[in-house]
Amino acid sequence: MMKMTKQEFLASSGIHVRTLDLWIEQEWLAPEQTPEGARFSDIDVARARFIRDLRDDIGANDEGIDVILHLLDQLHGLRRTLAELRDDMKSRQGD
Amino acid sequence: MKDPYDILGVQKTASAADIRSAYRKLAKKLHPDLNPGDKSAEEKFKEVSGAYDLLGDEDKRKRFDNGEIDASGAERPPQHFYREYASAAQGHPYADESGYADFMEGEDAFAELLRRAQHARANRRGQDMHYRLAIDFGESIAGATKRITLPTGGTLDVKIPPGLVDGQVIRLKGKGEPGAGSGGAGDALIEVEVTPDRRFAREGDDISLDLPVSLTEAVLGGRVRVPTPTGDVTMSVPKGSNTGTVLRLKGKGAPRKGGGRGDQFVKLKIVLPKGPDPELEAFVETWAKGKDFDPREAMR
Numbered sequence: 417m418m419k420m421t422k423q424e425f426l427a428s429s430g431i432h433v434r435t436l437d438l439w440i441e442q443e444w445l446a447p448e449q450t451p452e453g454a455r456f457s458d459i460d461v462a463r464a465r466f467i468r469d470l471r472d473d474i475g476a477n478d479e480g481i482d483v484i485l486h487l488l489d490q491l492h493g494l495r496r497t498l499a500e501l502r503d504d505m506k507s508r509q510g511d
Numbered sequence: 512m513k514d515p516y517d518i519l520g521v522q523k524t525a526s527a528a529d530i531r532s533a534y535r536k537l538a539k540k541l542h543p544d545l546n547p548g549d550k551s552a553e554e555k556f557k558e559v560s561g562a563y564d565l566l567g568d569e570d571k572r573k574r575f576d577n578g579e580i581d582a583s584g585a586e587r588p589p590q591h592f593y594r595e596y597a598s599a600a601q602g603h604p605y606a607d608e609s610g611y612a613d614f615m616e617g618e619d620a621f622a623e624l625l626r627r628a629q630h631a632r633a634n635r636r637g638q639d640m641h642y643r644l645a646i647d648f649g650e651s652i653a654g655a656t657k658r659i660t661l662p663t664g665g666t667l668d669v670k671i672p673p674g675l676v677d678g679q680v681i682r683l684k685g686k687g688e689p690g691a692g693s694g695g696a697g698d699a700l701i702e703v704e705v706t707p708d709r710r711f712a713r714e715g716d717d718i719s720l721d722l723p724v725s726l727t728e729a730v731l732g733g734r735v736r737v738p739t740p741t742g743d744v745t746m747s748v749p750k751g752s753n754t755g756t757v758l759r760l761k762g763k764g765a766p767r768k769g770g771g772r773g774d775q776f777v778k779l780k781i782v783l784p785k786g787p788d789p790e791l792e793a794f795v796e797t798w799a800k801g802k803d804f805d806p807r808e809a810m811r
Contacts, residue, residue, distance in 0.1 A: 419663055446604040455663075459596035459603050466544045466593040473538045473560070488544070490610030492597040495547060497611065499598065500628045 419448070419455040429464050439467060442478075444485055515562035515575070515582050523576070527569065534563040547594040557589075602632065602691065637690035637697035644669060644701050648708035651675045652718070652740040652765050659701070669701055674716070674765040677705040711740060716765045716773025723782040724748055729756075739763045739775055746777065754781045 425447075426433055439445045440454075444467055447454040470476040470484060516523055519533045537559045539545065546552040565582060566572045574580045596603065608629065615625045644659055654673035658666050667686060675681075680702050687697025712719045722737055732750030736743050739760065746760060756779045764773025783791075795801055 448604075452664075458591070459593070459599075459605070462591055462593040462596050463605065465590070466542075469538070469542060469544070473535065473563075474542065475535050484545075486607075488547075488597075489605050489607035491547060492594075492605070493607045494610050495598050496606065497608070497625065497628055500632070501624065504624075504628065 419457055420461070421452075422447075422454050422456070425456040425461065425464075429461060429468075431464060431468065436464075439464070442482065444481065513558070513582070515565050518558055518562040519566065521566075527567075530563070530566050534559065534567065538563075543592040544594050547598060553592065602635065632691070634692035634694045635690055636694040637688035639697040640687040640699050642667075642699060642701045643704060645704045645706055646671060646675075647706050648711055648713075649740040651677070651703075651705040667699060667701075671703065674767075675703055675705070676713075677703070679703050708740070710738060713765065716767050717776060718764045718773065719776045719778065721780050722777045724752070724779050726781055726783060729753060729779065729781050737775075737777055748779065752779050754779060 420428065422433075422436070425431075426436060431439075436445070440447065445460055445464060447456045447460050449455075467481060467485070470481050476484060516525075519530060519537065521529055521533045525533070538556070541552055541556040541559055543549075543553045543556055562582070564571070565575055565580075571580070575582070597605065611625070615622050615629065640661075642659055642661075644657060646655060646657060650657075650671060652674060654675075655671045657669045657671060659669060660666050667683065669681060669683070671681070680700050683699040683701065685696040686699035689696045710720055718740065720738070722735070724735060727733070728735060728748050729752045730750070732748055732752070734745050734747055737746045737760065741763070744760065744763065746758060748758070752758075758777045758779070760775040760777060762772045763775035766772050
């Protein structure tokens with residue numbers, strides 16, 4: 417998996433540096449912290465794009481985005497567990 | 512091609528604000544990241560956002576209304592939505608289990624199942640990482656140590672065992688992604704591609720090579736230098752050799768499993784000097800046996 421530096425991330429996403437700092441401060445984005453600085457993965461890029469869609473296309477304000485992300489993270493946690501239980505059941509049936 | 516006004520469900524006379532509000536309403540409903548379980552959302556959202564790209568831009572909308580452009584240019588390139596990564600099995604920093612934490616408490620079988628899944632997740636083995644590495648033919652026979660630079664910036668030293676074949680995969684235990692908890696790291700799997708060498712062909716553990724020799728060397732015999740994948744060696748060409756004569760360099764092939772090495776087979780090919788040579792012509796003119804000999808006898 418390719419990891420981007422902050423500069424690369426800003427260049428590829430077109431997000432302003434102050435906006436990015438704010439999103440990280442609000443814990444909307446959690447890039448990996450390394451001794452050489454933050455490193456961004458594909459999931460961070462996709463999540464930033466989603467946050468931008470929420471703001472620009474859907475018209476959610478900061479408070480709304482905060483709530484949406486919190487609920488969405490829980491939804492994905494649930495979906496993942498559900499998928500694991502399904503795979504678990506499948507492998508038991510296969511025995 | 513559907514009409515972008517129909518897609519957004521607005522009149523041709525709609526104001527910019529109407530169009531924006533219609534788009535927002537649809538985006539809220541259709542954005543794939545707000546519909547993680549709906550496969551069709553992506554297609555529908557693409558259509559709607561494409562229509563908005565056209566009608567949400569005053570200049571583009573004018574040109575569309577005047578028939579200067581059609582809706583075909585409005586399609587957005589495919590993108591990877593957040594949901595693809597968020598539901599991936601390997602885990603990520605945004606995963607949140609608090610949405611069903613209450614279900615994990617208690618003594619029922621379902622809670623037990625959830626706890627077991629959580630434990631497995633917390634101790635998941637790291638992902639295997641796949642890399643490709645190109646080496647030259649000589650290195651595949653002699654073995655080598657190569658350093659590859661990883662996309663993450665680190666490096667990995669790969670020991671190429673002597674005798675490796677094209678496409679072989681080298682597994683470096685524990686050099687993949689780190690695991691969670693007691694899960695241990697995954698492995699690095701390196702697929703090695705051997706760049707062919709025009710001179711050599713490999714068959715199993717043996718190597719073959721076509722070696723040009725002069726007429727003098729073939730007729731009178733002599734010592735010649737022969738390339739092998741591990742460096743040049745000297746070989747005797749016996750007196751009276753011919754095109755097609757195969758000589759064996761013992762132990763100059765690839766290492767065999769369980770000890771020993773294959774051989775290199777050298778196939779001779781007589782090559783005359785370029786251009787006519789009066790001296791050679793004069794000799795062949797007077798060489799009676801050369802005229803009587805029929806090399807195509809066996810073909811009849």
